[in-house]
Amino acid sequence: MDWNQQRLADAFGARAVWIWGAMIVGQGVCRALQRAGLSVAGFIDSSPAMQGQTALGYPVCAPEPVLEQAQAGNAFIVIGSGHHDQAIEAHCREQGLIAEHDYLSSRWLNDIDPSIDVSGLCNLHCISCPQGNLSDRPPTGFMALDTYNAILNKLLAELPFLGSIQLYAWGEPLLNRQLPAMIAATREAQVLSAISTNLKAARDLEAVVAARPDWIKVSASGYGESYSIGHTGGNWEQFLVNLRQLAQLREQYHPDLQIVLNYHLYRHSLGASYRAMQALCDELRLIFRPNMAYLYSLDNVLDYVEGRPLSPEAQRTLELMLLDIDSGLERARQRRHLPCPEERCLPINWDGRVRFCGVYFKPFIADDFLATPLSDILARRQGSAFCERCMSHGLHHYTAVYLEERILDDGL
Ligand code: SF4
Ligand code: SF4
Incomplete structure (x- = not known):
């Protein structure tokens, strides 16, 4: 039986509801429960860095006391973690909690x-990104506010427990002058909003922050002179000015705004660059998140494994990557029997078309999201020949291999 508002209310009873996972997925779950008129006591997070903080105005606690409350029948746990949900579920079971009775995974809701x-x-035109390394790109443009609102309404109708929306995929959202109104509409609909920006254009930054998005991710791949090697066409001085302005606008308009600095690790962005960026994040109170850089999109990677030539920009990316592509692909191949984590993605293009999934740039699966039931779109993808081809190489785990890879501090 599917979950609905009544079934959730019955399951929770008079117990305090805690969401395990205080980051973007967990916060999205919080918004979905609030929209359904269900109250939340707070968040649990295993990360000591999160404990004692607040998220969406709620306290973030360590798991142990809440687990004890759940064992005593006084708390219900909703797991809202993107990467660790299965490990958390296993932990709940080990603690004697019963699925659907004492805890549930937000995956069962949405x-x-x-x-x-x-x-x-x-x-x-970053060299690791299809905007910089593919020549035959589809047409570009901006989504209109009316279209955005219609898509938001359709998503809410088709996904009653929709938690969050990313207002970006392969473009720079700050270029769309209607972004502040789109963020405001998302907030009004009680859906979490996240944007990702390179901060090259700060023209509307004040209006964007004043519209109160929940998360802003900023990407960088070096410090000082090394910045523009990966962020091709970027200007470090301008980036720095805009990053400082963003931090200042947060204090002025929206202190709860979470700003993440996604730092792409290449051969040229380690050592002094890495440490300088980390110190800058500490100074500006940004969440510093270093991740291995990799060749993207998977259109390129599929070309590589199937022996087709790559563009010079894609070739250059391969030279700069820390984990070489053959090793990355070998690790991904070892996981090819595992389910595809990308099936959660539903990337809607600026013109209303739907991309095949979040990691491919060129193939589309629907010409018009607004005119196509979501169930039809998902059915087209499930078990498709294209997915089979992708999975035969293990490519559905390619990004996870790089995102999970960590480098030792002394390697910096
Ligand atoms: S800023 Fe982002 S979207 Fe733009 S080219 Fe670079 S990686 Fe691609
Ligand atoms: S199997 Fe490949 S093509 Fe299919 S959804 Fe997963 S990543 Fe995308």
Whole structure:
């Protein structure tokens, strides 16, 4: 039986509801429960860095006391973690908690994470990204506010427990002048909003922050002179000015705004660059998140494994990557029997078309999201010949291999 508002209310009873996972997925779950009129006591997070903080105005606690409350029949746990949900579920079971009675996974409420690419255009041409390394790109443009609102309403109707929307995929959202109104509409609908920006254009930054998005991710791949090697076409001085302005606008308009700095690790962005960026994040109170850089999109990677030539930009990316592509692909191949984590993605393009999934740039699966039931779109993808081809190489785990890879501190 599917979960609905009544079934959740019955399951929770008079118990305090805690969400395990205080980051974007967990916060999205919080918004979905609030929308359904269900109250939340707070968040649990295993990360000591999160404990004692607040998220969406609720306290973030360590798991142990809440687990004890749940064992005593006084708390219900909703797991809202993107990467660790299965490990958390296993932990709940080990503690004697019963699925659906004492805890549930937010995947059972909603297993789709939509992204809406409000801008098909980017003002950089990073060599690791299809905007910089593919020549035959689809047409670009901006989504209109009316279209965005119609898509938001359709998503809410088709996904009653929709938690969050990413207002970006392969473009620079700050280029769309209607972004502040789109963020405001998302907030009004009680859905969590996240944007990702290269901060090259700060023209509307104040209006964007004042519209109160929940998360802003900023990407960088070096410090000082090394910045523009990966962020091709970028200007370090301008980036720094805009990053400082963003931190200042947060204090002025929206202190709860979470700002993440996604730092792409290449051969040229380690050592002094890495440490300088980490110190800057500490100074500006940004969440510093270093991740291995990798060749993207998977259109390129599929070409590589199937022996087709790559563009010079894609070749250059291969030279700069820390984990070489053959090793990365070998690790991904070892996981090819595992389910595809990308099936959660629903990437809606600026023109209303739907991309095949979140990691491919060129193939589309639906011409018009608004005119196509979501169930039809998902059915087209499930078990498709294209998915089979992708999985035969293990490519559905390619990004996870790089995102999970960590480098030792002394390697920096
Ligand atoms: S990685 Fe981001 S900033 Fe760079 S070209 Fe792609 S979309 Fe633009
Ligand atoms: S199997 Fe490949 S093509 Fe299919 S959804 Fe997963 S990543 Fe995308």
